[in-house]
Amino acid sequence: MSTLSAPVHVRGLTRRYGTRTALEGLDLDLWPGVTGLLGRNGAGKTTLLRCLATDLEPSAGRIRLLGRDPERAAERARIRARLGYLPQNPEFYPYFTAFGLLDYMAVLKELGGRRARHDEVRRGLERVGLTDRRHSRIRRLSGGMRQRLGLAAALLGDPEVLLLDEPTIGLDPEQRIRFRGLVSELGVRSTVVLSTHQIEDVAALCQRVVCLDEGRVVFDGTPGELVDRARGHVWDHDGHPGRGHTAWRLADGRYRVLTPTSAPAGPGLEPVEPTLEEAYLLLTGAR
DSSP: OOGGGSSEEEEEEEEEETTEEEEEEEEEEEOSEEEEEEOOTTSSHHHHHHHHTTSSOOSEEEEEETTBOTTSHHHHHHHHHTEEEEOSSOOOOTTSBHHHHHHHHHHHTTOSSHHHHHHHHHHHHHHTTOGGGTTSBGGGSOHHHHHHHHHHHHHTTOOSEEEEESTTTTOOHHHHHHHHHHHHHHTTTSEEEEEOSOHHHHHHHOSEEEEEETTEEEEEEOHHHHHHHHTTSEEEESSOOOTTSEEEEOTTSOEEEEOSSSSOSSTTOEEOOOOHHHHHHHHHTOO
């Protein structure tokens, strides 16, 4: 199947802010399923999502979304009607009610007539557990509730492409489990991109992981393939191995040690099975 038929098709994507390059020559094809987007702060994750959401124009390169060109106004409008986007720290009109905001967003997405639109709004509120706050003004909602409302807005109409930037900020454990259920269901038929620092969400949801560093893709594969790279580089030790190593103390008093080479860094180190988080830390060279 041609990569041009991928719901998200990116070639040579570059985005600059003055003299700083946030994305440089990015090539990426995304298919239905949930893709985790990982990277340190400043790696280019939010910039990539904003470009895919048609909120930010590339400095160079091309993007095709759902077979359409977002640089053309008519096609961009059609893309936005089939795309859901939750930005990091979304801002809402504070005097809207939760129902009113979603209804406004549904109008912008042209989700049928009034009755069908209101049915979709009620469904959205129920999916994120906000039915009982539907008449509350946004300024009276907690941070976690506003985050859930933003997720409900992104989910309106079951979009074919769903872009989520740090979606679980402010959610408690029960709400995060509910979020995972929603996203995993959507990933069966939609192309979902999940940008997060919560590695456990990636491990639980994602069939594919894309890691960015300094605006470039440094890994693209399955979570299992990323973990495989870390085998032989993660160790257990009864004390801190000394300066120059990535290590931290565990609750039982022992230390977890990461070594960039497979050779042990000293006596008493025992190899252990790496986690996805540890594999990610090794990939990005965290200290």
